[in-house]
Amino acid sequence: MPRLSNTKEKIVDRARELLQHRGFDGFSYRDISTDLGIKNAAVHYHFPSKDDLGLALIERYVDETRAEIDAARQARVPVRDQLETYFKRAQFEVEGVWSLCPMGALAPSCETLSQPMQTALVRFGKLVIEWLTEVLEQGRRDAVLDFEGSADDKALQISSAIQGARQMSKLHQSNVVARVADQFRGELYR
C-alpha cells in the first residue's frame, strides 16, 4: 500500500481556510484544486462529495478541540489561562485568514448542510459549551471569576458573542472581537 502524498491533508487544510474565510457555500472544489495545483477530480477522489469533505472538517474540529481540552485538563491549566487562550485565539484568528469560527461559518446556513454534518456540528457546539461551562464553574468555585446566573447560560452568552463578533470584525474590518473580549474580561475577572 503505497503512501505517496499528503494531498488529502492538504485538501483539508485548504478547505479549512476557505471555510473559515468564506463559509461552506463560499468555496468550491475548483478553488481547492487550483490552489493545490491538482485537478478537480483529484479532490473528488479523496472526498467523493462535498458533504464528505465538510464532515471530515467538522470531525477534525471535534478531535482537535477534544484533544486540547484534555491536554489542558491533564496539565491542570488555570481556568483563567484557559479562558484567555480562548479569547486570544479568536482575537488572533480574526486578523488573519481564518476570520470566522467553525460554528459561525457553518451554523448560518445549516439548513443546506447534510444531516451527518448537522449532527457533527451540534456535537462540536456542545463540546465547546461543555468545556466553557466547566471552566466558568471552576472559576467561580476558585473565586477567580465572577458572574451571575448559571455557568451554562453564561457559556452560551460568551460563545455566541465571540461568534457574532468575528463576523462583525470581517465586515467592519476592525477587531470587534478584541473589544467584546475585553468587555467580558472586565466583567468576569476579579
Place this chain on the structure above:
Amino acid sequence: MPRLSNTKEKIVDRARELLQHRGFDGFSYRDISTDLGIKNAAVHYHFPSKDDLGLALIERYVDETRAEIDAARQARVPVRDQLETYFKRAQFEVEGVWSLCPMGALAPSCETLSQPMQTALVRFGKLVIEWLTEVLEQGRRDAVLDFEGSADDKALQISSAIQGARQMSKLHQSNVVARVADQFRGELYR
C-alpha cells in the same frame, strides 16, 4: 403610468424571508419566482441583478430601523422597554421563519457581497450599535441599567451575542436567544 401590481414589494418581502432563513447565497431568483408564481425574468425586471435586490433589502432594513428608533425617541419610550423590544423580537423571530438577523445572514459571507451592499450593511450595523449605545448610556444615567465599561463596548457585546445566538438556535433547534437574553437581563436590570 399604470400602477397595476405590487409584485416588486412581494419580491422584497419574499427575499427578506429567504435571506433571514437561508442567507444571501442560500436563495435564488428561481426560489422567489416560483413562490410568487411568476417567471424568473420578472424578478430581473424589477431588480436587474441580485446585488440590486440585496441593496434594496438592506436599505429597507435601514429605513425601517431608523423609523422605529425615531418613533421610540419621539414617544419617549423608557429605555428598558426599548431593550425589551429588541430582545423579544429576536426571541420571537428565531421561532418563526426569520431565524437569522439581517447582520447574521449577511456578515458571514460579506466578501461575496457587492461594494454598495457592504457599505449599506456597515451603515445598518452602525445604526443599530449607535441606538443600543444610546439606550445603554441613558439607562445607566437613569439608574435602571447596570454594566461595566463603555456603553459602546457593551452594545457591541450584546448585539454580537444576539446575532450568534440566533444562528445557534437554528442549529440546535432550541431558543438559545431566550437564554442569552435572560442572561443579559439578569446582569443589566437593577
Place this chain on the structure above:
DNA sequence: TGCTAAACTTACTTACGTGTAAGTTAGGTA
C-alpha cells in the same frame, strides 16, 4: 520483471444560477 493498488488526470454529464434580448399583454392616455 511483472503485477497490483493508490493516486491521480482527462473528459465528460448534469444541473443550476445569473443575466439578457425580444416578444406579449393589459391599463391608461391622446
Place this chain on the structure above:
DNA sequence: TACCTAACTTACACGTAAGTAAGTTTAGCA
C-alpha cells in the same frame, strides 16, 4: 380608436459547480 408604456413571458446564452467514468502513472511487493 390608436397608441404608449409598465409589467410581464418566452427563450435563450453563459458560466460554474458537483459529480462520474475511464484511462494513466507510480511506488512497492511477489
